[in-house]
Amino acid sequence: MDNDLHNKEMRIVYGETLNELIEQNPNVMCLEADLSKASGTNPTVSRKHPANFLNIGVAEANMISIGAGLASEGKIPFCASFTCFASRRVYDQITISVAYANMNVKIVGTAPGVTAGPNGGTHMCFQDLAIMRAMPNMTVLSPCDCYELRACLHWMAAHRGPVYMQLIRMKQPKVFDPTYQFRIGKAVQMRQGKDVTLVSTGYMTPFAMTAADELAKECITVDLLHCPSVKPLDAEALVASAKRTGGVVTVENQNIIGGLGGAVCEILSEKHPVPVKRLGVPDQFGEVATEAYLFEKHGFGVQHIKQACRDIAARRRK
């Protein structure tokens, strides 16, 4: 089964992995707020482990604080909803009931950024990485494929403390394989290069890989760091790469303020200042649109990544 995870929707892998975790530890629980089918836990978890499945209703604040109460008794609740409702709607509940109280609650934001597509601007959350990153005690993850998702979930269940994770719901290109090991706080070196550092996370990593491969044909070699762990971010790998290349491009399925690009700039400005170009959504709300339209409008598709890398590499050569 492990070898064909990439043929499944990510949400199905989420549900199936929760089942594995529940079978390993009956304290693991699946909490939903009336989006369980969208999260992939209904019927996958609800049917197989009904005692560990709790649908709170359309009441995300209640879900997060109930999660904290369950965690105070040793349960390990995974609370899922669309990113907009799992992060910004319940920011104070996560801050106080979970992070301040340091409760072992896992929060899963589904359909991040442009992947909210047809639900449009109200549901298209570009700020969750930024706001969750700014919260003490919180770990922030954004896996890019099903193997990494599964590895992240196993890590989350074993780690004692609050974690926020983005969950892309649909099928994703295979990036890793069943032997993949997730390491908290570590970047994954996807491509080695000397002309420019490219830093990506989550949904944008397959696009970054395509950009890097196409640039290689132009004799621009890209040092591509994929960061499933947005907080803590791998400062060591980032600085080492920036020292090798002298310039950095970041790309994320988020506002360019405060997320991955922000984190990269914070580290580099203190430890090794180099030119940085942040790609993502330039401080705007989302809208009902196709991914291609949004990439073009906001400038963070493959062509934009390539151009930004060319620009940074050229700057270095001057």
Add this chain to the structure above:
Amino acid sequence: MTEKFDREQFDQMAAEWRYIMTDMICRAGSGHLGGALSLVEIVMTLYYRVMRVDPKKPRWEDRDRLVLSKGHAAPVLYLALAYQGFFPMSWLKTLNADGTKLPSHADARYVPGVDMTTGSLGQGLSCAIGAAYAARMDGKKHRVFCIIGDGESNEGQNWEAAMFAGHHKLDNLVAITDYNKLQIDDFTDRLLSLEPLCDKWRAFGWEVFEMDGHDWDAIYNTINAAIAVQGKPKMIIAHTIKAKGCCVVENKPESHNIKVPDQAAYDKYMNALNIKATLPY
């Protein structure tokens, strides 16, 4: 649950608690006096006559839990825990001091015996529900108590929680509303009326009781009657007086968070208690 009820002794202890609590808050220079004074008899009854706890084992698995959702009333909880022996009395004088283990709002991270960290109003009842749900899942027999404020009941999350607990028939949960009729800015009836409060909770599937929150027998009997009801969560509407016992601010909005800038203010509040007691620190 450690002592037999002796009315004279309980009256004396309640007076001491009011005296010490007012001193703690005055010493800190400011604090939430009114909503802590209104809970003295209820919290004392819970810890001395109802709840099964063990000060030597604050995290004892089978203990009864108390979530003080109106976390700003923490001083009354801290007094109960200090008197029970969860931590030394000397801690009490450090309320809100730099580096203290006793912060203004109830904090389970630092204070042995505090079961849930609270302070952002409206979240504690949901947390208590999570604890009660987990206990039921695990077949545990302990009870979960939760105290919410009347002003706090303005928060919508309470009603999400009410709907959930009613639907899931969480009968190991007993909630108490400290209905002192005052919130920060005004009387609740003038600012945002909760009435008909009992009907609201009943409509959400809860068994509802009312009691005089300063009458020892009423409190004890009502809490026990609530515990005994099976098949639904229980809400006790406790009619209380904000800042009870401190005549200069009793039943006044300004009792919510008193400011004590100098000795004159300190004397004003302490003398208003009309209690002679000694401080245990």
